[in-house]
Amino acid sequence: MRVLLSTYGTRGDVEPLVALAVRLRALGAEVRMCAPPDEEFAERLDGIGVRLVPVGPPVREVMRGSAVPSAEELARYRAEMVGTQFDAFPAAVEGCDVMVAAGLAQIAARSVAEAAGVRYVYAGYAAVHLPSPHHAPPPRPGWPEPEARDNRARWEHDARQVDAQYRQPLNRHRAALGLPAVDRVRDHVLTGRPWLAADPALGPWPDSSGLDVVQTGAWSLADERPLPDGLSRFLDAGAPPVYVGFGSMRPSPDVVRTAVAAARARGYRVLVSSGWADLDLSDGGEDCFALAEANHQRLFGRVAAVVHHGGAGTTSTAARAGTPQVVIPLQLSDNPYWAGRVADLGIGAALDGPPPTVESMGAALGTALAPGTRARARALGGRIRTDGAAVAAGLLVEAVRRTASARP
Known part of the structure; x- marks a missing residue:
C-alpha cells in the first residue's frame, strides 16, 4: 500500500501528517509527503523515513515579518500555488493507492487523484473549517469579512470567495486532464465525507450540517524527548x-x-x-x-x-x-x-x-x-484521546483493502 500525504503550512499543519505517516508505516504502508521545502520539515520527514516532495516556497519566507501579507500578495501566492500543485502532484501520486490532503489550500489534490484513479480523502484539523450552521467560517486573510451575521449566509459568502479565487484556474487545469468542470470549489475540495482530525472532547463536530464527517481524534505522536x-x-x-x-x-x-x-x-x-x-x-x-x-x-x-x-x-x-x-x-x-x-x-x-x-x-x-x-x-x-492518528491509519488501510478485494 502506498499513500501520498499533502499539506502546505506551518509546523502545525505538517506535524499531524507526520503522526499519520508514522502510524501508516507501522502498518506496512509506504508513505511520501508533499509539503513546503523548509529545512526543518525535510529533516523531520527524513527522520521518520518519509520522502519529502517539496511543493511551493518555504513557509518561513511567506511568513516573514510581523504583518500578514497584503491581499494582493496573498492572491498571488494562492494563484501560483494552484499551478505549482498541478505540476508537482501527478508525479508524487503515481503508484499510490490513496491521497490524503489536509487544508483547503490543497486545491489541485482531488483533481490529480481523480485523474490518476486514486482514492482521495480530505482532512481538517478543526471543525470550524467545515461548513455548519453552528459556526461561522474562519477568517481568511486578504478576503473581506461578510456583513451577514447568519452562519449559513456567511458560509455562502465564503463559497463565493473561494470560487472567485480558484474556480477559473482549477477548471482550466481539469480540462487539460480531461476532467469535467467544478461548480463549487470549496465543496469539491472538502467532499461530502471529510475527516476531522480533532479531539471529540475538545473540538467536537456539531452535526446537522449535511456533511458525513469522520472524526478520528487529533493526529499526534508521543514525544519522549527530555527537556533541555x-x-x-x-x-x-x-x-x-x-x-x-x-x-x-x-x-x-x-x-x-x-x-x-x-x-x-x-x-x-x-x-x-x-x-x-x-x-x-x-x-x-x-x-x-x-x-x-x-x-x-x-x-x-x-x-x-x-x-x-x-x-x-x-x-x-x-x-x-x-x-x-x-x-x-x-x-x-x-x-x-x-x-x-x-x-x-x-x-x-x-x-x-x-x-x-x-x-x-x-x-x-x-x-x-x-x-x-x-x-x-x-x-x-483525562478525556483527551491519543489514538487519533492510529484510528485514521487503520481506516485508510481498511478502505484500500476493501477496494482491492472488490476487484475481479
Whole structure:
C-alpha cells in the first residue's frame, strides 16, 4: 500500500501528517509527503523515513515579518500555488493507492487523484473549517469579512470567495486532464465525507450540517524527548511558571511583553518561547527564561498556565496536560475558534478583541489560574484521546483493502 500525504503550512499543519505517516508505516504502508521545502520539515520527514516532495516556497519566507501579507500578495501566492500543485502532484501520486490532503489550500489534490484513479480523502484539523450552521467560517486573510451575521449566509459568502479565487484556474487545469468542470470549489475540495482530525472532547463536530464527517481524534505522536538541562534547572528552581509562546506565528512584541508583565505582576515566573518570530524578551531577571525549542508534552504539565495564539496543536497539547490556557488569537484560520473552545469549556480565558493590556491580560490570567478553572482543565485532560492518528491509519488501510478485494 502506498499513500501520498499533502499539506502546505506551518509546523502545525505538517506535524499531524507526520503522526499519520508514522502510524501508516507501522502498518506496512509506504508513505511520501508533499509539503513546503523548509529545512526543518525535510529533516523531520527524513527522520521518520518519509520522502519529502517539496511543493511551493518555504513557509518561513511567506511568513516573514510581523504583518500578514497584503491581499494582493496573498492572491498571488494562492494563484501560483494552484499551478505549482498541478505540476508537482501527478508525479508524487503515481503508484499510490490513496491521497490524503489536509487544508483547503490543497486545491489541485482531488483533481490529480481523480485523474490518476486514486482514492482521495480530505482532512481538517478543526471543525470550524467545515461548513455548519453552528459556526461561522474562519477568517481568511486578504478576503473581506461578510456583513451577514447568519452562519449559513456567511458560509455562502465564503463559497463565493473561494470560487472567485480558484474556480477559473482549477477548471482550466481539469480540462487539460480531461476532467469535467467544478461548480463549487470549496465543496469539491472538502467532499461530502471529510475527516476531522480533532479531539471529540475538545473540538467536537456539531452535526446537522449535511456533511458525513469522520472524526478520528487529533493526529499526534508521543514525544519522549527530555527537556533541555537549562530549562529543567529553571523549572526546578521555583514554582511552576507561566508559559508564553506563539509557535509559527509572529505576534507584535508588545503582546508578548504585556503577557510577561501581567504574569510577573501576579507573582509568577515566565517562560518565553522564541518560536518563528525569534522572540527574546528575557531581561536578565532570574524569573524569566527564554527557550528556543522544547517538548511541549513534557513541559506543559509543569507550567501554571499556557499563553498562546490558539493553534490546534498547542491547544490540544495544553488541554491534554490538564493545564489552564489563555488564548490570544491572531485572527488567522482556526485561532479564534480554539480561543472560543477554551473559554466555552471553562479551561481558560480568551482575549479575542483589542490588543491586550497588562490589566486585561492580568484578568485573563486570574480566570485561568482560579481553582475552578484548574479543576476543569485537569478533568478535561483525562478525556483527551491519543489514538487519533492510529484510528485514521487503520481506516485508510481498511478502505484500500476493501477496494482491492472488490476487484475481479
